[in-house]
Amino acid sequence: xxxxxxxxxxxxxxxxxxxxxxxxxxxxxxxxxxxxxxxxxxxxxxxxxxxxxxxxxxxxxxxxxxxxxxxxxxxxxxxxxxxxxxxxxxxxxxxxxxxxxxxxxxxxxxxxxxxxxxxxxxxxxxxxxxxxxxxxxxxxxxxxxxxxxxxxxxxxxxxxxxxxxxxxxxxxxxx
Amino acid sequence: xxxxxxxxxxxxxxxxxxxxxxxxxxxxxxxxxxxxxxxxxxxxxxxxxxxxxxxxxxxxxxxxxxxxxxxxxxxxxxxxxxxxxxxxxxxxxxxxxxxxxxxx
Numbered sequence: 001x002x003x004x005x006x007x008x009x010x011x012x013x014x015x016x017x018x019x020x021x022x023x024x025x026x027x028x029x030x031x032x033x034x035x036x037x038x039x040x041x042x043x044x045x046x047x048x049x050x051x052x053x054x055x056x057x058x059x060x061x062x063x064x065x066x067x068x069x070x071x072x073x074x075x076x077x078x079x080x081x082x083x084x085x086x087x088x089x090x091x092x093x094x095x096x097x098x099x100x101x102x103x104x105x106x107x108x109x110x111x112x113x114x115x116x117x118x119x120x121x122x123x124x125x126x127x128x129x130x131x132x133x134x135x136x137x138x139x140x141x142x143x144x145x146x147x148x149x150x151x152x153x154x155x156x157x158x159x160x161x162x163x164x165x166x167x168x169x170x171x172x173x174x175x
Numbered sequence: 176x177x178x179x180x181x182x183x184x185x186x187x188x189x190x191x192x193x194x195x196x197x198x199x200x201x202x203x204x205x206x207x208x209x210x211x212x213x214x215x216x217x218x219x220x221x222x223x224x225x226x227x228x229x230x231x232x233x234x235x236x237x238x239x240x241x242x243x244x245x246x247x248x249x250x251x252x253x254x255x256x257x258x259x260x261x262x263x264x265x266x267x268x269x270x271x272x273x274x275x276x277x278x279x
Contacts, residue, residue: 001180002179012193016193019212020200032216039193047230047233048226054245059219062249066252071208074260084206088203092203096199104191107191122233124233144246155253155257159261
């Protein structure tokens with residue numbers, strides 16, 4: 001179990017590193033799917049099988065497919081990869097890397113000083129999550145519904161194209 | 176069968192590393208779609224920390240919080256992608272520096 005956890009963690013970290021260093025968007029997204037699947041394995045090992053299934057269905061399924069659809073709509077050419085390579089070269093990586101690694105080392109120091117002991121993980125199944133979700137957290141469920149509704153309205157409003165009026169001789173775009 | 180248990184520190188450290196990688200990617204990228212993907216990585220890492228904490232106390236609350244984070248991530252990515260489409264149609268580029276001027 002411990003070995004599986006470390007292997008899955010290593011895959012997640014390596015795949016995420018590959019995501020943030022790719023120049024091609026589709027390659028990055030494929031690595032992102034691998035990273036999400038590895039994190040789903042970690043969730044399963046931590047006794048959360050319901051969340052592992054949600055991770056695969058919603059993150060690795062719906063969200064990544066949504067991003068792929070948008071990339072297909074944008075119809076990016078090979079120049080986009082070349083431009084990305086051009087943006088990524090040079091010492092652009094050094095400053096942010098140093099700052100974030102210092103933050104990570106601080107976090108590691110804090111976590112390692114708390115002194116939590118390992119113990120058996122109990123499986124918290126979908127029933128317990130559902131009982132909690134529709135019991136004490138029911139107001140959160142309603143707020144999530146409002147959030148999703150505003151997300152739908154916002155995405156529709158922002159994604160709407162300007163109406164094109166096609167005349168016989170001249171084309172103009174209505175503001 | 177003797178099973179070794181996963182240390183809580185290791186789970187939290189994994190969440191920390193993934194969050195750091197997402198933050199690093201937001202800082203170094205100029206492509207807006209890559210920045211959106213990085214925000215997804217960071218949100219997922221935050222959810223992982225919630226799951227680890229929930230597993231430590233064997234309570235469902237961590238998983239409930241993950242469901243809320245998932246909902247928020249889904250809403251955020253749909254609005255973000257709509258914004259990216261609008262920016263690409265108006266500026267013909269995915270460079271985030273091209274959209275740094277406000278038009279009053």
